[in-house]
Amino acid sequence: MSFKVNTAQKLKNILYVTLLGGTIGPLFTCIAFGFSIDRAIKGLVAGVLISSLSAYFETFIFRGKLKKLRFSFILLLRSLAYISIISFSVLMVWVAHESMLNNRGVIDTILTDDFINFITTTFPYIFLFAFSFSFLMNFLIQINDLLGKGVLLSYITGRYHKPKIEERFFMFLDLESSTTIAETIGPVKYHEIMNSYFFDINDPIIESKGEIYQYVGDEVVISWKKNNGVNNLNCIKCYFAIREKIDSLHKKYIRDFGLIPGFKAGLHFGEVVIGEVGDSRKEIVFHGDVMNTASRIQGQAKVMNKQLLISEDALQHLDLENRFKAAELGRFKLKGKEIETVIYEVTL
DSSP states (O other), rough: OOOOOOHHHHHHHHHHHHHHHHHHHHHHHHHHOOHHHHHHHHHHHHHHHHHHHHHHHHIIIIIIITSSHHHHHHHHHHHHHHHHHHHHHHHHHHHHHHHHHTTHHHHHTTHHHHHHHHIIIIHHHHHHHHHHHHHHHHHHHHHHHOOTTTTHHHHHHTTSOOOOEEEEEEEEETTTHHHHHHHHHHHHHHHHHHHHHHHTTTHHHTTTTTTEEEEEETTTEEEEEEEHHHHHGHHHHHHHHHHHHHHHHHHHHHHHHOOOHHHEEEEEEEEEEEEEEEESSOOEEESSHHHHHHHHHHHHHHHTSEEEEHHHHHTTTTOOTOOEEEEEEEEOOOOOOOOOOOEOOOOO
16 A cells, blocks of 8 residues: 655656756856857756756655754755755866867866866856855755645745635544553653654655645644545545554564554545635644544544544545445534534545
């Protein structure tokens, strides 16, 4: 049930970024230094090198092994990496071009007055651009990670400055026996296990096209736009992908905390109003009965000791085929609601 993005897909993403870099490179070079065929070719090669190397580092290093580093440290590492990539690529392109043009070796080219002139006159501007671009882009990337996927762009574009109505799936995912766990392992260890748990379930959520709306204590609220939730049964598969991920890490949790976190979930679908709220602290929030109902369904999962419960309103938009089983549990009058809700249990 894993949503793991295979190497081929990652390489395809790198290719797309490389093609974009191959377009931007010659445009920037000709705009900044004047048009010529030589400059356009240099810009093309430099753009391809910079974008491909940057995409590789972003995909396999910064989004993989280094995700847990603190904000300031990862910002510094990212900026240094991007500065190095841009500077290295520009220098390599210039040296390679001049070597071929003058039929000289690389070392001989580096020892020429032309190279010294390039380093002292043109390269400082390129380095200044690399420094400014790298710091700004990586700062924005880090801020976007802090706010949540796509939130920064929504703020900048004013997408939800005026409230909008959207159809969405919502899943409330709640940790089991959190109070007992906190009492058993203490507040510091409890914070560590929650942080580890939230970190480990992030990839299955993102890979299922889900958006983490908020963390509320030991609870995670996940949202899908209608198409993202329906496609590939993402909103259902996400739950089982999370369970598979946590099960695969059982040795780590036993070693570090002496237990394996369990969780139950409730899933619902409907219209919500989404918009910006607040003054000194702005936030993009959802309002609507869908949120309350999803939370109540999750609470019913606890009461009935079921793993994943889903409303009939959500189920009618999903074609489970033979991939999942849905068993009707009955009609329930959930807390705070006048109309009864038909609830199903979803299993593999």
